[in-house]
Amino acid sequence: MLKLIKNALIHAPDPLGIGHIVIAGERIVYLGSTMPDLPDLFETEVFDAEGAPVVPGLIDGHAHITGGGGETGPASRVPPMGLSSFTKAGVTSVVGVLGTDDLTRNTQTLVQQAYGLRDEGLSAWCHTGGYHVPLTTLTGSARGDIVFLDPVIGVGELAISDHRSSQPTLDEFLRIASEAHVAGLMTGKAGIVHCHMGDGERGLSMLEQAIATSEIPARVFNPTHINRNKPLFEQAVALARHGCYVDATAFPCEHVDPGISAADAYLQFRDAGDKVDRFTISSDGGGCLPAFDHDGNLTRFGVGLCDILPETLAELVRAGVPLSEALAPFTSNVADLLKLHRKGRLKVGMDADLVVLDENLAVRHVMAGGEWHVREGQVARRGMYEQG
Incomplete structure (x- = not known):
């Protein structure tokens, strides 16, 4: 499954303005201001950032x-x-x-x-x-x-x-x-x-x-x-x-x-x-x-x-x-x-590790390796021995 994060205020960490990010597996495969035209052949999960800051x-x-x-x-x-x-x-x-x-x-x-x-x-x-x-x-x-x-x-x-x-x-x-x-x-x-x-x-x-x-x-x-x-x-x-x-x-x-x-x-x-x-x-x-x-x-x-x-x-x-x-x-x-060459920045080829911040710059959503771990400030994925 592809993941599309649209309408993100991207700080990569350099400010890139409003843009869209496509993730395949664990990597970023597209990042740009033009909305990508993704073929129907690929099942795509869409997340609308609604202009919120998206950072590494x-x-x-x-x-x-x-x-x-x-x-x-x-x-x-x-x-x-x-x-x-x-x-x-x-x-x-x-x-x-x-x-x-x-x-x-x-x-x-x-x-x-x-x-x-x-x-x-x-x-x-x-x-x-x-x-x-x-x-x-x-x-x-x-x-x-x-x-x-x-x-x-x-x-x-x-x-x-x-x-x-x-x-x-x-x-x-x-x-x-x-x-x-x-x-x-x-x-x-x-x-x-x-x-x-x-x-x-x-x-x-x-x-x-x-x-x-x-x-x-x-x-x-x-x-x-x-x-x-x-x-x-x-x-x-x-x-x-x-x-x-x-x-x-x-x-x-x-x-x-x-x-x-x-x-x-x-x-x-x-x-x-x-x-x-x-x-x-x-x-x-x-x-x-x-x-x-x-x-x-x-x-x-x-x-x-x-x-x-x-x-x-x-x-x-x-x-x-x-x-x-x-x-x-x-x-x-x-x-x-x-020397973590695929970390610390948002660009094509980098690992899909990113954080969506709210208006107060608090952590709202977290993706690690292309998977959501935190949604709406709540832990979505826990370790084996962590309590739910």
Whole structure:
């Protein structure tokens, strides 16, 4: 069956005006302003967008798909994330990571969870390793995991400047980065080191040293949580000028202090005159959002949700950022960083991942891989163990 989405206000993310989209299977086969004349031979499902914005499916480049947490004991482990945790937020592609607990959770379970989400209709990948060195891997090396395991596209989230990290040396860090980079060259995958940035005073100094003292391209070094405090964000602005992609976390409002929101981080990054195509925003969905005192004692605990991504998108538009520009940190920028060549844009040949927004830019309908997952704001397709 073909699917025709007509009268869509298309942001691809570039604004294309009112147009029509034809989908065959999992791909977009037509996109244009002229209504296509589809032969009666083909059964066609028609959806009238009635002038509503139709945008690429969001790509969440950092989510704990197997669950995060564990900092206050076994009961604090966050459960794995279900399919609709992503789709109801307009997320059609996700990259899973391990965090503090890369011992009772490992690359094996992460890869298996990615395959499970794929079976349910989501596009899913993951990184190998976690906070600590030596990395937790499946094949015995980061390079082997990236080369031989289809869902694995990089290393992460490796903890830097954090009391929970294994305090890697510069040499250890560069060895990991070299493995990721070479594996990326061998496979065409992203081959990045996705770095969890903590609140430590060293900030991004290890990444700065790595760029200054090695031949590894700057794009390999990908810091996340860069908006968790203001000094770290200022360092990230400078680091991006070397060619790094930097990732802000869309923290819930009660977890923003002492940092800045992802929307404000983007606005400040933009005002600094830096290349906004190197800026991405992710959710930390399924991960814990802890705060610690100077002795390492937990003082606050929360859980990240993907729902914050469309809320952040709407916040950027309310702040005066054009929708087409505001979409990029959630779509095309992430696709470019992760080398997901059929994601992040709406055009012929791309995967049929799209979101229909309402007048308030809330998620109304979601299509992933050519199938409707959310209709009229309600989940239409659930994971195997999700409650109806």
